[in-house]
Amino acid sequence: EPEVTQTPSHQVTQMGQEVILRCVPISNHLYFYWYRQILGQKVEFLVSFYNNEISEKSEIFDDQFSVERPDGSNFTLKIRSTKLEDSAMYFCASTSLGGPQETQYFGPGTRLLVL
Amino acid sequence: QKEVEQNSGPLSVPEGAIASLNCTYSDRGSQSFFWYRQYSGKSPELIMFIYSNGDKEDGRFTAQLNKASQYVSLLIRDSQPSDSATYLCAAPEGNTGNQFYFGTGTSLTVIP
DSSP states (O other): OOOOEESSSEEETTOOOOHHHHOOOOOOOOOEEEEEEEETTTTTEEEEEETTTEEEEETOOOHHHHHHHHEOOOEEEEEEOGGGOOOOEEEEESSOOOOOOOEEEEEOOEEEEOO | OOEEOOOEEEEEEETTSSSEEEEOOOOOOOOOOOEEETTSSOEEEEEEESSSEEEHHHHHEEEEEEETTTEEEEEESSGGGGGGGEEEEEEEEETOOEEEEEOOEEEEEEEO
16 A cells, blocks of 8 residues: 655754655555644644645644645655754655645655754 | 543543543534544544534444534443554634644553
8 A cells, every 4th residue: 555655754953953754655645745743742743845845834834834846756844953842753745636635645744853 | 723632531441431532623624524543652643523413323433413513522332451542533724724723632541
C-alpha cells in the first residue's frame, strides 16, 4: 500500500541553524501539507501546497519557514533559523484531490529537537 | 478561532467493553469529520471518516455525526488492548478544506 515517507526520522540541531525536513508524498497525490505536534499538544496545521504554490498557511508558518517541491517526488519544509520552541514532531501529509472530504494521509514524522 | 474540542481523558474501559469518544466542532462549514488513532510517538493513522448525519459502521468502529449539534462521536465495540491509543478528531476548514483542525485527543486505555 502506498504511503507517505519522511526523512530524517530524528534531527537534532543547534538554535539558529537551518534544517530541512523531507517528505515523499504518495505518488498520485496532488495536495501536500505540513503539520507539527509539540510534545503533549495537539496536531497543528502549518501549510498546504498545491500546483507548486502555497494554498494556505497558518499563523505559525512565519517568515522563517518555507516549503518547496524541488522535483517530482520530494516536498520539503525548511526552517531557516531554528528556535527552541520549534522542537516538535513534524508530519507531512498528502491527499489526491484536496478539499473538505478528502482524507489526509500522514507520514511517520520527523522529530526535531533544537538545543 | 475555529476549534475542535475533545475530552482529553484518560478513558479506561475493560477489554470487550464499548469505548465512547466524543468531539465537538465550531466551524459549521466543515463537511466531513475524521477519526485518527495515534500511538505514542507515532503519526496519526486514519480510522474512519463521516460526512452524513447519522451512523457509519466499519467493523468494530461506529462514527456518529450530528451536524445540528456540531457533534461527532466514535464508538469502539469489543475493545481490545491494542486499541489503547490517543484518538484524534479532525475537521477540515469549512471553505477550502485545505487545513485540518485537530482536537487534543482522547487517551484510551483498554484494560485486559
